[in-house]
Amino acid sequence: MTPTRARHGRVTLTDIAKGCGLSRATVSLVLRGSPLVHAETRVRVEAELKRQNYVYHRGAANLRRKVSSGVALVINDLSNPFFAEFAAGVDESLAAAGYVTLLGSTGESAERQHAVLGSLIEHDPAGIILSPAEGSDGARLRALVGTRTPVLLFNRELDTDWDFLALDNRRGARLATEHLLERGHRRIAFFGGHRDSSSCRERRDGYREALAAAGLTPEPQWLIECAPTRLEAAGQTGALFVRDPAPTAAVCYNDAVALGLMAGLTARGRRAGHDFAVVGFDDIPEAQVSAPPLTTVAVDPRARGRQAAELILQRLRDPDAAPTRTIAPVRLQVRASSDIASVPPGDIA
Amino acid sequence: MTPTRARHGRVTLTDIAKGCGLSRATVSLVLRGSPLVHAETRVRVEAELKRQNYVYHRGAANLRRKVSSGVALVINDLSNPFFAEFAAGVDESLAAAGYVTLLGSTGESAERQHAVLGSLIEHDPAGIILSPAEGSDGARLRALVGTRTPVLLFNRELDTDWDFLALDNRRGARLATEHLLERGHRRIAFFGGHRDSSSCRERRDGYREALAAAGLTPEPQWLIECAPTRLEAAGQTGALFVRDPAPTAAVCYNDAVALGLMAGLTARGRRAGHDFAVVGFDDIPEAQVSAPPLTTVAVDPRARGRQAAELILQRLRDPDAAPTRTIAPVRLQVRASSDIASVPPGDIA
DNA sequence: CTGAAAGCGCTTACAG
DNA sequence: CTGAAAGCGCTTACAG
Numbered sequence: 001m002t003p004t005r006a007r008h009g010r011v012t013l014t015d016i017a018k019g020c021g022l023s024r025a026t027v028s029l030v031l032r033g034s035p036l037v038h039a040e041t042r043v044r045v046e047a048e049l050k051r052q053n054y055v056y057h058r059g060a061a062n063l064r065r066k067v068s069s070g071v072a073l074v075i076n077d078l079s080n081p082f083f084a085e086f087a088a089g090v091d092e093s094l095a096a097a098g099y100v101t102l103l104g105s106t107g108e109s110a111e112r113q114h115a116v117l118g119s120l121i122e123h124d125p126a127g128i129i130l131s132p133a134e135g136s137d138g139a140r141l142r143a144l145v146g147t148r149t150p151v152l153l154f155n156r157e158l159d160t161d162w163d164f165l166a167l168d169n170r171r172g173a174r175l176a177t178e179h180l181l182e183r184g185h186r187r188i189a190f191f192g193g194h195r196d197s198s199s200c201r202e203r204r205d206g207y208r209e210a211l212a213a214a215g216l217t218p219e220p221q222w223l224i225e226c227a228p229t230r231l232e233a234a235g236q237t238g239a240l241f242v243r244d245p246a247p248t249a250a251v252c253y254n255d256a257v258a259l260g261l262m263a264g265l266t267a268r269g270r271r272a273g274h275d276f277a278v279v280g281f282d283d284i285p286e287a288q289v290s291a292p293p294l295t296t297v298a299v300d301p302r303a304r305g306r307q308a309a310e311l312i313l314q315r316l317r318d319p320d321a322a323p324t325r326t327i328a329p330v331r332l333q334v335r336a337s338s339d340i341a342s343v344p345p346g347d348i349a
Numbered sequence: 350m351t352p353t354r355a356r357h358g359r360v361t362l363t364d365i366a367k368g369c370g371l372s373r374a375t376v377s378l379v380l381r382g383s384p385l386v387h388a389e390t391r392v393r394v395e396a397e398l399k400r401q402n403y404v405y406h407r408g409a410a411n412l413r414r415k416v417s418s419g420v421a422l423v424i425n426d427l428s429n430p431f432f433a434e435f436a437a438g439v440d441e442s443l444a445a446a447g448y449v450t451l452l453g454s455t456g457e458s459a460e461r462q463h464a465v466l467g468s469l470i471e472h473d474p475a476g477i478i479l480s481p482a483e484g485s486d487g488a489r490l491r492a493l494v495g496t497r498t499p500v501l502l503f504n505r506e507l508d509t510d511w512d513f514l515a516l517d518n519r520r521g522a523r524l525a526t527e528h529l530l531e532r533g534h535r536r537i538a539f540f541g542g543h544r545d546s547s548s549c550r551e552r553r554d555g556y557r558e559a560l561a562a563a564g565l566t567p568e569p570q571w572l573i574e575c576a577p578t579r580l581e582a583a584g585q586t587g588a589l590f591v592r593d594p595a596p597t598a599a600v601c602y603n604d605a606v607a608l609g610l611m612a613g614l615t616a617r618g619r620r621a622g623h624d625f626a627v628v629g630f631d632d633i634p635e636a637q638v639s640a641p642p643l644t645t646v647a648v649d650p651r652a653r654g655r656q657a658a659e660l661i662l663q664r665l666r667d668p669d670a671a672p673t674r675t676i677a678p679v680r681l682q683v684r685a686s687s688d689i690a691s692v693p694p695g696d697i698a
Numbered sequence: 699c700t701g702a703a704a705g706c707g708c709t710t711a712c713a714g
Numbered sequence: 715c716t717g718a719a720a721g722c723g724c725t726t727a728c729a730g
Contacts, residue, residue, distance in 0.1 A: 010415075010497065012723055023701045028725060038699055053495060058471040059408045060723035063706045066359075069472070073452075077437055079651065081634070084433035088426055091452050095465065100472055101452040103422075103440050116444065122407040123418070123449055146402060148359065259638055285430070289608055291640030302428065361707055372717045377709060387715055409707035412722045702729085713718085 011052045019048045031056065068126040071312060074104040074116060075131045081284045082301050089305020090129060097313055106133040117144055125149060127312040132156045134197055150319060152312045157198050163315055163324045165308050169199050172297035172330040173206030176251045176279040179332055181214050183340050185249040185277060189222040189240055191261055192233050193253030200253055207251050222247050230260035237264025249277035255284045258294055273339040283333050292336035299330050360401045368397045380405065417475040420661060423453040423465060424480045430633045431650050438654020439478060446662055455482040466493055474498060476661040481505045483546055499668060501661045506547055512664055512673045514657050518548050521646035521679040522555030525600045525628040528681055530563050532689050534598040534626060538571040538589055540610055541582050542602030549602055552630065556600050571596050579609035586613025598626035604633045607643055622688040632682050641685035648679050
């Protein structure tokens with residue numbers, strides 16, 4: 001009499017139907033809230049569902065209906081607070097819309113990305129939100145994913161016809177550079193990132209634009225590449241000062257790089273915000289509590305995550321609309337790392 | 350002739366079978382790598398799979414086999430770097446074992462947790478990794494999840510027969526307190542957290558133990574409760590100093606609280622690591638870059654995530670073994686916030 | 699308003 | 715070594 005069951009005795013619609021002398025079809029209609037079924041019947045079924053502790057098997061329903069209630073989210077790694085916030089925003093909006101988030105991490109490796117996507121696709125996601133790993137090959141990804149599953153690209157554009165949610169990298173870097181120009185700097189470096197990444201190229205473009213508008217051209221030694229990690233950035237700090245004229249400030253590819261640069265400066269007896277100005281990009285939580293706090297370009301990754309979810313949901317509603325290209329706003333968040341108290345007067349125009 | 354298909358023209362086993370004049374059964378055997386099928390047949394099938402760009406529908410296979418390849422991960426929120434790292438570790442190990450992570454966030458609300466779990470369970474996860482929201486009701490969760498799906502509890506114990514992965518809270522707080530005692534402090538506060546959370550109680554126990562071993566008893570005003578957020582902690586800072594004897598050091602419930610306390614101290618003209626010693630708990634990434642860097646109890650959340658995944662996988666292998674209770678190691682990470690250069694000599698025994 | 703039947707895409711004994 | 719048939723848990727026309 002008790003509805004307790006052995007480990008594999010799942011309660012199914014058939015059990016419920018039997019339990020109240022109806023057909024599976026009718027029980028299914030109750031489940032899906034159909035107005036067809038008699039009010040009294042509905043009550044009877046609902047009681048039986050409760051009594052037997054029924055749990056809906058969405059996978060079976062999805063199979064039959066040829067729909068899916070999952071959306072895959074493929075990002076670099078949750079250890080990166082930028083992506084963690086982004087993922088939180090995605091999950092929040094997807095959950096609100098009744099979808100479940102299928103998580104995948106690439107570790108910034110195109111190979112792992114291929115494997116992870118291959119595995120996720122077998123779970124038949126309704127859509128995919130993908131922040132491509134560095135070095136991703138658009139054509140290869142396109143061949144893997146096929147045309148059946150819509151993809152929203154975030155952050156890095158690829159040569160595909162997929163929807164794309166971009167950060168306004170160019171404008172962000174322009175704002176950062178203009179901020180330093182306003183504070184009197186004339187020798188401003190662009191520090192970190194790799195030229196083959198599109199986001200890095202765009203940020204460099206914004207930086208150049210702002211300099212050009214002020215009648216300035218960057219010296220080659222002000223353009224330092226390095227992997228976008230704190231450690232690499234700290235190690236490359238010296239490269240800023242090997243040749244004259246050395247910069248008095250740097251726009252960094254992102255906050256991780258900026259924090260690394262600040263550590264590198266400290267190690268060389270300099271202080272960010274005191275005798276060298278530093279601006280980051282992303283506004284990760286650490287930017288608020290670093291020493292000194294980091295002036296940076298805020299992109300609100302959590303809001304970007306919500307936006308990405310809305311875009312893919314929109315695409316599910318209208319699969320045949322033309323591909324979209326959305327540019328998310330950014331804003332400058334000024335903190336102490338861009339103070340310039342001790343830049344020698346001679347360096348200020 | 351081309352394998353291109355309309356939006357809902359999924360290529361199925363039937364298509365492949367037709368394509369090479371075999372039965373679905375044989376194609377299925379090829380897919381699952383059965384040694385039964387003739388080598389030449391296998392080659393033919395594999396070519397056809399490639400030609401038609403077949404993608405396996407794991408959901409259909411799982412339905413038929415009565416298995417599941419998903420594991421649900423339910424945590425507070427990815428904005429919290431502790432949980433983000435934990436989730437990264439979980440996902441890493443689950444992916445390596447061929448499972449996909451189904452993400453759910455509770456936002457530390459028992460109500461949302463109920464809703465999220467209810468939705469995830471419908472996706473038929475093989476297991477659930479749950480870091481319970483504060484105020485979770487074990488019996489209610491047990492009723493919701495039932496006995497079919499194994500659950501691994503992380504961080505917060507509930508009154509259930511589920512597996513449990515604990516941090517060694519008591520030992521961590523003891524290490525933190527002993528560290529301050531060794532540096533000469535005698536008036537040590539325990540700051541932040543709520544008494545009704547089990548992790549907070551355990552950390553307080555460790556703190557008391559260490560004090561007791563040194564022949565000390567905490568004054569009531571050294572035990573300050575507050576929500577485990579930076580903002581709340583900053584706001585409660587004053588409470589430490591309303592009555593004499595005021596503490597010269599604090600063991601904090603976690604790093605967020607410790608960072609908030611440091612901000613609160615600064616706002617009151619004090620400096621952590623200078624005239625007041627602060628120790629945190631968790632070692633979140635921000636602890637390294639705060640000003641001053643935060644001495645804290647490191648729990649390596651990413652390793653904990655991997656461990657949680659291994660534990661639930663173990664449980665899937667052996668569903669009938671007795672519930673396990675695993676205690677993860679912790680260690681003290683000493684940084685500058687627990688320096689005590691200017692604590693008045695009178696305060697040091 | 700309710701039921702019988704077919705079918706989603708796969709797997710698995712069971713024959714042959 | 716390969717195929718015919720049944721079935722996983724659900725939904726959806728179609729009758730009645």
